[in-house]
Amino acid sequence: MTALLDLPAAQNQSAPADRLRTTMAAVRVMFTWLGSRKTLTQEQKSQAADTFGAERAYLSAGKKLLDTSHPAFKAVTAVRHRVIAYWKGVSLPYPESGIRLIRQDDIGAFTVQLTSLKAELDDAVIKLDERYDELRSAARRRLGSLYNAGDYPATLRGWFDVTYDFPSVEPPEYLRQLSPQLYQQEAARVAARFDEAVELAEQAFTEELAKLVSHLTERLGGAEDGKPKVFRDSVVENLREFFERFRHLNIRSNEQLDELVGQAQRVVRGVEPQQLRDNQALRQQVASQLSGVQSVLDGLLVDRPRRNILRRSK
Template structure:
């Protein structure tokens, strides 16, 4: 008689969570980055403490090795910022540190774009290295006796990097044969993770839409010194980008959120920023319609204690 192992139900109970699980992949982005701050050694801390009449062991102090405000260094950090923004913009949150979920059909594009950022970073680090002697000389002047040449590597090449991978979040198949009970526990754990991922995604979309609508409403209805507030194109452009991202990443977990996004999109559809500057009537019309959307969003945020969403005070 041949014994067969019954496969545990590894599908999530939530249809939205199941869609996430079958159409998304985990993507992890990490950085290798030269540290530019270093703690003072015991002798240096004691010297610093003496100037305040304090004991060195109760003092925490450090030094900044390089001027991070220098344009060439800022170019390097700007690339890291753009890489993180891109990663977050094409993905949904996942309840594992350092991981987010991207669409499986976007993996190739994601892989290509991160490679572009990596090449840009390599070029920026080469330029930074050309100014390295200048930065070290400035550090020697600013740090005085705290300067220590051994804190500085010979070159900055290879000390900054972007890495990415696509880790599996599913239970390993071999575990099913080795220990069915543990495999079942892992299946349940993954189910809970994707259920939580749905809640995180819905919360993130709701909060972002609320902030964008609130900002646009404030620009349209508020006044400064008796005049309409300054209205920038980005107030409309950011909403348009949100609608596009929502359409690409929405998992259909909330009909109410879908309806609110649709209402907000209808309010600003076809409206150009310059039209809002030129027409007070149009400003008032859009502002009034957005107020209704904002009111519903505020209620949606307040009424979700289990999702732990809190509005920041103005």
């Protein structure tokens, strides 16, 4: 086993779900976001239906309020994408909508980063608000009679925001005294959710590794117009970033997955993208070795539903 997979003996002895439960915290990210589309009124739907000879009840129609392709609007949206990417990149899935699990010792860094991204969002919204009159004028021209000034707030400030919190996912302590039986039911429900969180983490890691390995293998193998396929440096860099994230977040619940990650890491260790472009023998060697990893990963993905059923039946 590689150093990537080494763990203290005490940590290896604890159950993955318990380890997840004691070392992670729930984190939720929420957005306030002005909708850029709006459903047509019933009267407008009737007019549209008449145009096509359709029944209004069978027609769904809406209008676009603002040009979301405008650079100022895209800058605001880009910050949102970065927030989501960062949140997902430092956390594991949890079987409750809107909640993920973050390492408790990462909370400080998470708070600093979200505060910084929120400041970037606020700045982007200010710049967007400076172009708001221009965007509304364009909407008035493009929407014609569908334009309604009442659809637009006076300013865009305050209509785009990001917040976060760390909600408790443990059974409420007060239930222990009020109803021990209900407390035990809640405790069992929470335990089951962390069991499921372990499965979700395994699945997410397996699917991401399979996608990255498959993409790199496809780029390294074969040819286009008689020449080796072109690939970006990011194809290799993304795989290395995965190794780091896996090392940081993995709860060591699946030895086979751990070994596959270790194998893939050993294949590309010390290999630079330019070497793969310049050295055909190295290119073929890496592609061949990664193909072996990919075949096992594909088997894990195909077999996963059956293995999950067997795990739950225990």
